[in-house]
Amino acid sequence: MGKGKYNLGSKLLLKLIVWLVAVILLGAGAIYLTSFLLGPPDLQMDQNTILYSTNEEVIGEERGPEYRQWVELSDMSEEIIAATLLTEDQNFYNHHGFDLKRIMGAIVKDIKTWSLKEGASTLTQQYARNLYLTHEKSLTRKVKEAFYTVRLEMFYSKEDILEGYLNSIYYGHGAYGIEAASNYFFNKPATDLTVAEAAMLAGIPKGPTYYSPLNDEERARNRQKQILTNLLDKGIIDQKSFDSALRQELIYAKNSPNSQEKTAPHFQDTVIKEAAELLGRKQKEVRAGGYSIYTTLNTKQQKLLEQQVEKTVQPETELEIGALAVDPSTGGITAMLGGRDYNQSPFNRTTSAKRMPGSSFKPFLYYAALENGYTPNTMLMSKPTSFELADGNVYQPSNFNGYYANEPITLAQAIALSDNVYAVKTNMYLGPERLVDAAKEFGITSKLPAVPSLALGTATVNVKEMVTAYGMLANGGHELQGHTIEKIVDREGKTVYKHKTKKGKQKLDQKTAFLLTQLMTGMFDRELDGYMSVTGSSVSDQLSRIYAGKSGTTNSDSWMIGYSPSLVTGVWAGYDDNRPMEKVAESAYTKQIWAGFMEAAHEELPVENFTAPSGVVGIPIDPVTGLRATPYCESSRVMYFEKGTEPEGYCTEHYQKEDKDEEKSMVEQLFNLFR
Numbered sequence: 001m002g003k004g005k006y007n008l009g010s011k012l013l014l015k016l017i018v019w020l021v022a023v024i025l026l027g028a029g030a031i032y033l034t035s036f037l038l039g040p041p042d043l044q045m046d047q048n049t050i051l052y053s054t055n056e057e058v059i060g061e062e063r064g065p066e067y068r069q070w071v072e073l074s075d076m077s078e079e080i081i082a083a084t085l086l087t088e089d090q091n092f093y094n095h096h097g098f099d100l101k102r103i104m105g106a107i108v109k110d111i112k113t114w115s116l117k118e119g120a121s122t123l124t125q126q127y128a129r130n131l132y133l134t135h136e137k138s139l140t141r142k143v144k145e146a147f148y149t150v151r152l153e154m155f156y157s158k159e160d161i162l163e164g165y166l167n168s169i170y171y172g173h174g175a176y177g178i179e180a181a182s183n184y185f186f187n188k189p190a191t192d193l194t195v196a197e198a199a200m201l202a203g204i205p206k207g208p209t210y211y212s213p214l215n216d217e218e219r220a221r222n223r224q225k226q227i228l229t230n231l232l233d234k235g236i237i238d239q240k241s242f243d244s245a246l247r248q249e250l251i252y253a254k255n256s257p258n259s260q261e262k263t264a265p266h267f268q269d270t271v272i273k274e275a276a277e278l279l280g281r282k283q284k285e286v287r288a289g290g291y292s293i294y295t296t297l298n299t300k301q302q303k304l305l306e307q308q309v310e311k312t313v314q315p316e317t318e319l320e321i322g323a324l325a326v327d328p329s330t331g332g333i334t335a336m337l338g339g340r341d342y343n344q345s346p347f348n349r350t351t352s353a354k355r356m357p358g359s360s361f362k363p364f365l366y367y368a369a370l371e372n373g374y375t376p377n378t379m380l381m382s383k384p385t386s387f388e389l390a391d392g393n394v395y396q397p398s399n400f401n402g403y404y405a406n407e408p409i410t411l412a413q414a415i416a417l418s419d420n421v422y423a424v425k426t427n428m429y430l431g432p433e434r435l436v437d438a439a440k441e442f443g444i445t446s447k448l449p450a451v452p453s454l455a456l457g458t459a460t461v462n463v464k465e466m467v468t469a470y471g472m473l474a475n476g477g478h479e480l481q482g483h484t485i486e487k488i489v490d491r492e493g494k495t496v497y498k499h500k501t502k503k504g505k506q507k508l509d510q511k512t513a514f515l516l517t518q519l520m521t522g523m524f525d526r527e528l529d530g531y532m533s534v535t536g537s538s539v540s541d542q543l544s545r546i547y548a549g550k551s552g553t554t555n556s557d558s559w560m561i562g563y564s565p566s567l568v569t570g571v572w573a574g575y576d577d578n579r580p581m582e583k584v585a586e587s588a589y590t591k592q593i594w595a596g597f598m599e600a601a602h603e604e605l606p607v608e609n610f611t612a613p614s615g616v617v618g619i620p621i622d623p624v625t626g627l628r629a630t631p632y633c634e635s636s637r638v639m640y641f642e643k644g645t646e647p648e649g650y651c652t653e654h655y656q657k658e659d660k661d662e663e664k665s666m667v668e669q670l671f672n673l674f675r
Contacts, residue, residue, distance in 0.1 A: 047290025047491055051268055053297045054334075054486075059263040062272055062287040069179035070290060070491070073163040077193045079237075080178055083202035084166060086230045089123035092162070097124045097153040098146075125149045127165040171201060172208030172215075185213075187253035195237055196245035199227040214252060264302045266338025266348045271295050271484045278485065278497050290491030295484050296332030301325055301601050305335045308596040312589055313340065313573075319586055322349030322572040323593065324467045324482075325601070328474035328563060330501060331481045333464075335569075345576075354446060354460035355574060358552030359418045359535075360559040361439075361457030363473065363516060366415060368438035369426050370512045375645045376519055377626030379408040380422050387428060387452060395452055397424045400553065410626040412639060416522035416534040418551070420456055427455035441507055442469035443480065457552055466561055467570035473517050473548070474563040476613070477508030510613045511642050517610050518640045520548035520562075525637070538588060539595035545602060546609060549594075553587050555580045560590035562598065565608040569598055615643050622651035 047070045051060040061069075073081070085092050121129070128148035152161055171181035178201065182190040186197055193201070203223035204211050213220035225246065232242045262268060275293055276283045309321050325335040338348035347353070366374070382405035386396045397420045404421065405413075414422035427435055432450035439448055446461045448454060468482040481504070488497040523536035524543055535551050549562020556578045561570040571590040574581070581587050612618065620629040621639040628650045629636030641647075 047288065049272075049287055049289055049291040049293060051271055052292065052294045053263075053299045054295070054332075055299070056294065057299055059295070059297060059299065060265075060268045062268070068167070068176045068288075069183065070167050070177065071179040071190055073159055073166070076166060076178055076190045077198055079195045079198035079231075080190060080193050080202060081162070081166070082234075082236045083198050083227050083231060085123070085162075086234060086236075087202050087227055088126070088205070092123050093158055095122060097149040098122060121145075122149070123165050124152055124161050127161055127168060128152055130165070130168040130170075169205045170208050171204045172212045183253075185252055186250075194245070194248065195228070195231070195241055196224070196248040196250060199231065199245060200224045200250060203227050213250065262342070263299065264297055264336060265342040265346065266350070267295070267297055267302070267333070267336040267484065269338075269346065269348065270333075270336065270351060274484050275488060275497075278488065291496075292489040293485060294487040294489075296327070296330075296334060296486055297336075297484070298325075298334040301335040301597075304600045305337055305593075305597050308593050308600070309337060309340065312592045312596065317586070318575060319573055319581070319589070320345075320349055320576055321589070321593070322353065322463045323570065323597075324350045324463050325567060325569040325597070326467050326471050326480075326482055327566070328471035328480065328568050329503075329566070331468065331471065331483055331504070332486070333482055333484050334567070336484075347576075349572065350463040352462070353576075354462050355557045355572060356459070356554045357457040357461055357466055357559050358554045358557060359420070359423075359457060360466065360550045360552030360561050361459075361461075362415070362418070362423055362455065362552075363520060363550055364439045364442055364444070364469070365423060365427055365430075365435050365455050366411065366519070367442075367508065367512060367516050368430055368434045369411070370515055371438075371509065372430055372434070374411055374426070375641055376412045376515065376639050377410045377621060377647055379410050379626055380414070380425050382406065382409045382414070382419050382421055385421050385425070387424060389452065395424070397421060397453070397456060410623065412519050412522055412621075412626075412637075413623060415519045415550070416525060418523075418535045423455040424452050427452055439469075442472055443507075444469055457554070463570050463572050466559070467568055470549075470561050470563055470570065471568040472508055473513050473520075474565060474568050475503075476611075477506055477510050477513040479504030479507045511616050514610060514613055514616055515640055515642065517548045520550055521546055522637075523549055523551065536591065539591045542595045542599060544599060545607060547598060548610070551591060558587040558590045560594040562594060564598070564602065565610055566605060567598070567601060569594055569601075571597075612640065616640050617643050617646055619646050621647070622653070625651045625653050627651040 048068050049062040050058055051062065053059045125145055128145050132144070132148050167177040167179070169178075170176055171178075171184070173184055175181045175184040178190045181201055181204070182188055182193055182197075185201065186193070200213060200220060203220065203226075206223075209215060211220050211223050228237070228242055228245050231237045232239065237245070271293060272283050272286050275286045275291070279286065281289070305323055305325065309323065313319060313321060321337060321340055323335070323337040324333060326333055336348075336350055338350050338352075339345050369378075382399075384396070384398070384404060386394050388394055399420050400418065403417075405417075405419070409417070409419060409422065411422075413419070432452060432454055435454055436448045436450050444461060444465050446459065446465060448459045451458075464482050468480050471480045471482075472478065483499060485497070486499050487495060490496050523534050524540045524547060525534050525537070536549065545564060547562045547564055549560065551561075552559035556574050558573045558581065559570070561568070563569070571594045573586065573589045573593075618638045618640045620636040621627070622629040622633040623635060623637050627647050630650050630652075633651050633653075
């Protein structure tokens with residue numbers, strides 16, 4: 001009877017075992033079949049995006065919330081690979097994702113403790129968890145992990161899995177992946193790690209906080225010795241290497257990715273924003289997308305700009321600076337300063353702040369004037385003037401320091417002296433709507449009110465708008481789009497964006513653009529025939545080349561924008577809270593920064609002149625009368641006119657008093673003979 005019960009019990013146990021095996025086999029089969037049908041899992045994970053300058057220097061590394069640097073397996077030291085495999089998964093190349101012996105041992109321990117704390121994860125399982133799952137201890141997570149593990153082993157090589165694991169494992173202190181860890185702890189790439197350094201890093205992932213040498217060096221050293229012993233026992237290193245590694249003193253760099261000084265940080269922020277728009281992705285996705293972004297930044301110009309600002313602006317002032325340099329032939333932004341200290345304020349004052357440009361807005365007015373009948377010697381009276389507006393109000397503009405010529409002046413003089421009365425008269429004559437239209441032709445997108453005072457720059461615009469608009473004058477009137485990106489390459493090496501470098505559409509009249517450029521060189525003349533100094537006279541002696549430009553000053557803003565044929569630069573200065581500038585010297589900063597930077601940036605460039613298009617003639621002109629100059633004129637200046645609009649008569653104002661009328665007539669006839 002007892003024997004029968006024993007046989008019955010044995011049969012039931014056998015059936016139970018068979019049933020369990022069948023369930024396990026069916027479950028395993030279901031997992032493998034489902035995994036096969038699902039196909040290879042996506043290995044995409046956060047990777048740092050690298051930014052390059054025009055000469056392909058690394059200028060920055062953008063990342064998501066995790067600090068990662070992806071490198072190929074061939075760019076890792078053999079020691080770190082061996083130490084990691086011995087420490088984390090000795091049977092990695094012999095299993096198909098699961099180490100059954102370790103799993104059974106872990107199950108027994110979990111049953112004894114009634115917990116899921118005991119781990120037996122293979123390297124593949126850890127990689128699956130890093131890619132797709134959280135680190136919670138639950139049965140659901142373990143089932144999902146099994147599915148991903150099978151799929152990884154089924155569709156990817158061991159080398160792919162090992163490379164992915166070493167690039168994703170957490171080493172503490174915000175560093176993910178061996179390259180990030182190697183740079184953080186030892187300030188070197190993973191391919192250059194010594195045996196001692198490799199063994200130290202290999203011991204960290206088991207407990208990134210517990211085994212970090214920066215938290216407890218003695219505990220970390222003990223684990224390092226254990227790993228070195230494993231390497232010695234397996235014959236991966238010899239006794240000499242083992243002894244040398246134990247004796248090596250490790251010097252820790254602790255290179256926090258957030259503490260490193262960035263090159264042109266405002267520029268880098270602009271790059272990420274622009275890349276997100278080009279790729280149709282969120283900025284955080286671009287930062288962690290593993291892209292290689294080739295930018296327009298000229299690192300030499302960037303350094304020169306920063307040095308000039310530091311040299312010019314008093315360190316204790318709260319005055320802010322926004323500066324931008326652009327290549328007028330391409331629109332590429334070559335240097336950018338969005339503020340004096342990025343760490344204190346990442347706000348970009350060249351792209352995000354809108355301020356009144358003052359007289360630097362006048363070139364748009366005078367382009368419209370030249371297009372509508374004005375010539376460089378068109379004369380208007382410069383004296384205090386009141387304008388009665390359509391609504392019955394009276395508008396009375398004033399000149400800087402209350403200076404007026406109190407006589408007619410030419411357009412050339414009005415630009416050089418920045419005469420406000422001349423500007424408002426011109427705007428009223430043309431109609432303010434024409435100025436708005438002209439500004440739009442230059443690419444100004446900010447809202448502009450069609451009012452008389454717009455001629456004096458009373459609307460608000462940003463630095464980027466103004467600089468790219470001036471760039472259209474520098475390049476002969478071609479449409480210009482300021483940009484920071486030349487090319488974007490994704491993590492697979494595919495070029496996903498490339499900037500088209502073809503010349504922009506002809507938007508401005510080429511002859512008018514040239515005439516205006518020549519007029520704008522007048523602001524740097526030493527003096528203007530007896531009148532007060534021109535607006536650029538304070539920096540004229542610093543300039544060794546011909547530049548065109550215009551300054552602008554309001555109570556709270558100072559601007560200087562100017563260009564050569566190869567570079568256009570704009571500088572703005574002011575207080576973020578719009579309070580008035582306290583010192584006269586503060587409003588002069590922009591000219592000093594602009595002049596110093598432009599001269600330094602052009603040192604290694606060939607001397608260039610603005611090329612006159614066909615249909616334009618240059619004639620010596622007396623700046624006071626606007627007529628052709630004679631040898632009797634105290635000064636003269638070559639001025640350019642569209643052919644057919646140049647003055648016919650010669651200046652007769654500067655003969656000596658004893659000259660007779662017939663002598664004047666004879667001189668005029670002589671000049672007419674050789675015209």
